[in-house]
Amino acid sequence: MDTITLNVPTLPCVGLAAAAGLLACKLIAPRRRADETERGPLPAWLDELEDDESYERVRLPEWDNGTEWRRKNGFKGSDYVHDACAAVHVPRYYLRGVSGGVGSKLVGAAHFGPGAESHRGLCHGGTMCSLMDDVVGWTGFCATGVCKPWSGFTVQINTALKKPVDVGSWLRIEGEIVxxxxRKVSVKARLLDVDGDVHCEAEGLVVLKKKS
Ligand SMILES: CCCCCCCCCCCCCCCC(=O)SCCNC(=O)CCNC(=O)[C@H](O)C(C)(C)COP(=O)(O)OP(=O)(O)OC[C@H]1O[C@@H](n2cnc3c(N)ncnc32)[C@H](O)[C@@H]1OP(=O)(O)O
Structure with a gap:
């Protein structure tokens, strides 16, 4: 009869090794972009903005290389809207208004992922409010005509929800300095679809930092 020798200390070792492996995967492997594949291609009209000489794409290391940049700069988490895994996600903004001031405008595309759902297939109103907060803030940061990240604080966002948003939608988001x-920058913002239907609009106020 065969005898089975159970090496008791082996079990915790195996467990520990597995746990260490899992930890290593989490630390070393690239983060899984939860709904990246479900987002599909960027909307075609973003190409038109790319080709439009009056707009310039806002490029920031914290958006292009968010995880690493944030870790190095003392941030604690991922960007609520600009991270690729965000429930409602803005991959890009374009700025019109190199001279700054009233009329400066920020335009971007926003994707509402499955994590933005509220009632059956429709998005939570808070996701629209979050977008309004984001575009109001970033438009305010562009008050000089150049994007100066975190150069002020959003202190008001009054949002009117006008039309529900389907989960999986790509919509156009706009903010304009009025x-x-x-130090007070008033911004009007809106979220619209490809037919021009407005899903929400907002009036916001950004207070610039004393030295910006
Ligand atoms: C300047 C501090 C430096 C701190 C150094 C930090 C270094 C690190 C920076 C990182 C930068 C992060 C940027 C985050 C960008 C977001 O993510 S914003 C996040 C959400 N927003 C918030 O948390 C804002 C919370 N609010 C606050 O912290 C404070 O209200 C503020 C904005 C810092 C106040 O700033 P303040 O310089 O003391 O301005 P204050 O004198 O109170 O107001 C200036 C003017 O704005 C008006 N105002 C202020 N709040 C409102 C309001 N809610 N409604 C209407 N009017 C308003 C005032 O009435 C005043 O008007 P005037 O009398 O000039 O006509």
């Missing part, structure tokens, strides 16, 4: 009063 008034500047000292």
């Amino acid at each position: 008034k500047i009063d000292g």
